[in-house]
Amino acid sequence: MRPAHDGPVVAVRDLQMRYGTHQVLGGVDFDVRPGEVVCLLGPNGAGKTTTIEVLEGFRLRSGGSVDVLGADPAHGDDAWRARVGVVLQSWRDHARWTPRQLLGYLGSYYVPYAGPGVPRPYDVDWLLDTVGLTAHADRKVLTLSGGQRRRLDVAVGIVGRPELLFLDEPTAGFDPEARRDFHDLVHRLSDLEGTTVLLTTHDLTEAEKLADRILILAGGRIVADGSADELTRQVAGTGEVRWTRGGERFVHATAEPTPFVRGLFEQYGEEVTDLEVTRPSLEDTYLAMVARHEAGSGSVPELAVVAS
Numbered sequence: 001m002r003p004a005h006d007g008p009v010v011a012v013r014d015l016q017m018r019y020g021t022h023q024v025l026g027g028v029d030f031d032v033r034p035g036e037v038v039c040l041l042g043p044n045g046a047g048k049t050t051t052i053e054v055l056e057g058f059r060l061r062s063g064g065s066v067d068v069l070g071a072d073p074a075h076g077d078d079a080w081r082a083r084v085g086v087v088l089q090s091w092r093d094h095a096r097w098t099p100r101q102l103l104g105y106l107g108s109y110y111v112p113y114a115g116p117g118v119p120r121p122y123d124v125d126w127l128l129d130t131v132g133l134t135a136h137a138d139r140k141v142l143t144l145s146g147g148q149r150r151r152l153d154v155a156v157g158i159v160g161r162p163e164l165l166f167l168d169e170p171t172a173g174f175d176p177e178a179r180r181d182f183h184d185l186v187h188r189l190s191d192l193e194g195t196t197v198l199l200t201t202h203d204l205t206e207a208e209k210l211a212d213r214i215l216i217l218a219g220g221r222i223v224a225d226g227s228a229d230e231l232t233r234q235v236a237g238t239g240e241v242r243w244t245r246g247g248e249r250f251v252h253a254t255a256e257p258t259p260f261v262r263g264l265f266e267q268y269g270e271e272v273t274d275l276e277v278t279r280p281s282l283e284d285t286y287l288a289m290v291a292r293h294e295a296g297s298g299s300v301p302e303l304a305v306v307a308s
């Protein structure tokens with residue numbers, strides 16, 4: 001399914017948010033394009049949830065402009081809301097319902113918002129299977145484990161076949177299997193359904209696996225915007241080459257490991273053994289970017305400009 005929207009799905013310009021005198025967002029700018037999976041990273045308290053809630057229309061901004069699926073979320077109507085999926089915390093209010101009943105009931109609200117080529121809601125059996133809840137479909141919600149409830153939260157978030165899905169720390173509390181299943185689900189929604197996804201996480205491995213593009217929010221601004229690879233090359237810049245020659249271990253830091261290794265072999269040929277090339281991880285990059293921002297806090301953080 002192609003998204004029914006041509007421009008950016010999300011366009012944020014100079015977004016400001018204050019809680020009383022506490023300025024949390026001091027001019028946030030970014031776009032999310034149709035079909036992208038974008039991950040918003042940042043330290044605790046950076047304002048990720050605040051940003052997502054403004055985009056969902058759950059929180060009123062203090063300033064700037066925000067466009068989500070062609071509308072200002074502060075004034076989104078029911079038809080707009082039907083196109084947006086939000087995964088909320090557990091459905092404890094419906095503890096005596098079964099997942100099948102709950103999904104059928106919530107899905108019925110989306111029927112009027114179906115359109116040509118956009119059937120709404122998703123079929124309940126498909127949904128139960130997709131989130132791995134078929135075996136638990138007819139048990140009361142109160143008897144489900146924490147991870148099973150979280151799967152149900154995800155199913156509830158997507159039941160209306162959203163064009164845009166917001167996920168705020170979706171895999172917190174997931175076991176490794178549930179996490180892997182969830183990653184498969186996000187890929188499936190993105191690749192097969194064309195769903196645009198904006199998520200927050202503190203799990204950098206997850207960000208690297210899922211995101212087409214990563215935004216780092218620190219000090220109330222986006223301080224980096226690019227793919228995991230682009231950010232890694234941009235910031236940490238250096239890789240390490242390790243090798244052994246004549247029984248001695250060597251290590252060399254370089255931004256260009258490939259020509260360095262070529263030169264090494266040209267010079268020493270077969271004498272070089274145990275060659276290892278390591279690139280900085282996304283975690284190294286993220287920590288370097290946040291540290292760079294914090295070192296200069298008080299001033300406007302440097303924006304890492306990367307090719308997109």
Ligand SMILES: Nc1ncnc2c1ncn2[C@@H]1O[C@H](COP(=O)(O)OP(=O)(O)OP(=O)(O)O)[C@@H](O)[C@H]1O
Pocket residue numbers: 019024042043044045046047048049050051
């Ligand atoms: N309703 C509120 N009233 C006052 N301050 C708030 C409110 N909601 C959030 N804040 C403050 O705004 C800042 C940003 O909070 P937010 O939850 O958006 O951060 P976050 O990046 O999602 O953090 P975390 O990674 O810890 O979830 C924090 O300092 C928080 O205390």
